[in-house]
Each structure stands twice: as C-alpha cells, then as structure tokens.
Amino acid sequence: MYKKYGNKFMCFSPPVMLITFLFEFGAALYIMWRYNVNLVTRLIIIVLICLGTFQLAEYMVCGGFGMHGGDWARLGYISITALPALGLHLITAIAGKKLNLLIYPSYAVMVAFMLYFVLTPGVINTLECRPNYTIFAFDETTSVFYALYYFGWLFTGTGLAWKWSQRQPKQKSALRWMTIGYIAFIVPSCTIALANPATISGIPSIMCGFAVLFAITLTFMVAPKTSKIKRHLKL
Numbered sequence: 077m078y079k080k081y082g083n084k085f086m087c088f089s090p091p092v093m094l095i096t097f098l099f100e101f102g103a104a105l106y107i108m109w110r111y112n113v114n115l116v117t118r119l120i121i122i123v124l125i126c127l128g129t130f131q132l133a134e135y136m137v138c139g140g141f142g143m144h145g146g147d148w149a150r151l152g153y154i155s156i157t158a159l160p161a162l163g164l165h166l167i168t169a170i171a172g173k174k175l176n177l178l179i180y181p182s183y184a185v186m187v188a189f190m191l192y193f194v195l196t197p198g199v200i201n202t203l204e205c206r207p208n209y210t211i212f213a214f215d216e217t218t219s220v221f222y223a224l225y226y227f228g229w230l231f232t233g234t235g236l237a238w239k240w241s242q243r244q245p246k247q248k249s250a251l252r253w254m255t256i257g258y259i260a261f262i263v264p265s266c267t268i269a270l271a272n273p274a275t276i277s278g279i280p281s282i283m284c285g286f287a288v289l290f291a292i293t294l295t296f297m298v299a300p301k302t303s304k305i306k307r308h309l310k311l
Contacts (some may be wrong), residue, residue: 077232094134096288102126103295116302119166126162127287129155154190160229161186163258167233169304170250171240178232190217219250227262234258250301257293263285 095180104124111117133152161182168175181294193199199218241251 093131095267096221097131097135099288100124100131100291103182103291104128107295107299108168111299116166117299119162119169120299120302123159123294124291126155126158127291150193157186157189157193159235160226160233163238164229164233166238167240167251167254170254170298171236171244172247173240179241182229189222189225230258230262234262243285247302250298253293253297253301257290259299260277262295 104121107117107121107124113121130152133148133155136148137152161179165179166252167178178230185194219281234241235256237258241255
C-alpha cells in the first residue's frame with residue numbers, strides 16, 4: 077500500500093489508520109489508568125478498543141504483512157458491528173436507565189451479525205484498497221440489513237442521548253457530548269456518501285475514519301464527566 081501510493085499522507089491512508097489505531101488503544105489504556113472503572117468507563121474502553129481494532133484490521137488489509145486480507149476484514153467487521161449496541165448501552169448507563177427492551181435486542185442482532193461474518197464463507201466478497209479508504213463489499217441483501225441495524229441503532233442512540241440530556245441535570249453535559257460525538261462521525265460520513273455515491277461501498281472505512289472524533293469526545297469530554305457515576309448494572 078505504501079509503495080502503491082508513494083507514502084502519501086491522505087485522509088484515510090495507511091499512516092492515518094496506524095496513527096488512529098495507536099490513539100484509540102492509547103486512549104483506552106489512559107482511561108483505565110486515569111479513572112475509576114465502572115460500567116460507563118468500561119463501556120467507553122470497549123468502544124475505543126473496537127474502534128482501534130477496526131483501524132488495525134484496515135491497516136493490515138491494505139498493508140498485507142503476509143496475512144490474508146479476508147481474515148482481517150472479518151475481524152474489522154466484527155469489531156465495528158459491536159459499536160451500535162455498545163453505544164446504546166453506554167448512553168443508557170450514563171442516563172441511569174435500564175431499557176432492556178432496547179439493549180437486549182441490539183446485542184442479539186449484534187451477535188447474529190458477528191456469527192454470520194465468522195461462519196459464512198465469502199460473505200465479504202471483495203476487498204479493495206484505495207488511497208483514501210478501504211472497500212469491504214457485501215451482497216446487496218446483507219448490505220441493506222446491516223445498514224438498517226447500524227444506522228437504526230445509531231440514530232436511536234443519538235435521539236435518546238439528546239432527549240435525556242434535557243431531563244437529566246447531573247448527566248446533561250455527558251449526554252450532550254455523546255450526542256455531539258455521534259453527530260461528529262455520522263454527518264460527515266453521510267454527507268460524503270450523498271455527495272459522491274461511489275463512496276458508499278467504503279462507508280465503514282470512512283465512518284471509522286471520522287469516528288476518531290467520537291473517540292476524542294469519549295476520552296476528553298465524556299469519560300471525565302462520568303468517571304464518578306457509580307453504575308453497576310450488568311451488561
């Protein structure tokens with residue numbers, strides 16, 4: 077990948093993927109060291125690890141290192157498949173809610189997709205590295221259902237975070253920052269897709285590129301405001 081694109085430092089190029097991976101894993105370690113580990117901070121740590129794992133997988137798909145790209149693609153998709161369910165759980169934990177009717181179904185669909193990616197041969201049928209992003213292609217049916225799962229829970233989480241921020245004075249700031257963090261990577265990604273439909277197949281890569289903004293928000297805005305929240309609800 078480096079040789080192919082002359083080591084250019086582009087928006088979603090391998091150097092940026094690697095730097096993003098190091099930041100997200102470093103942020104997870106920082107939160108583990110800096111704050112009390114409760115349900116909220118634990119979920120933040122897991123989200124950061126999942127984001128970093130996708131960046132590592134994407135870097136390895138493009139760079140090779142003698143490993144099969146399809147295996148790295150599966151790992152990448154498994155990691156980002158966890159994000160909508162984890163994000164929803166994180167928002168409910170910050171707000172002190174226990175919405176099992178939302179959380180359990182989101183985790184159930186998450187597990188179903190993960191098993192599908194692991195057990196179904198050829199589910200990710202093409203891999204293509206471009207200078208700005210990586211393409212992981214599904215069949216059309218899988219793409220539709222996966223998009224419904226992904227964006228459905230992301231928009232649900234965004235709406236709940238904003239709604240509860242208006243009703244929870246103590247958690248208002250953290251919930252507002254969760255809303256901002258979600259918008260920070262959803263809106264730019266969707267804007268690019270609408271402006272250039274050719275990029276739609278690269279949306280997972282593009283979204284996780286912008287998700288570094290979400291990671292920054294979690295690390296420096298949400299975690300400090302929620303580290304003292306004593307939530308011991310089980311996953």
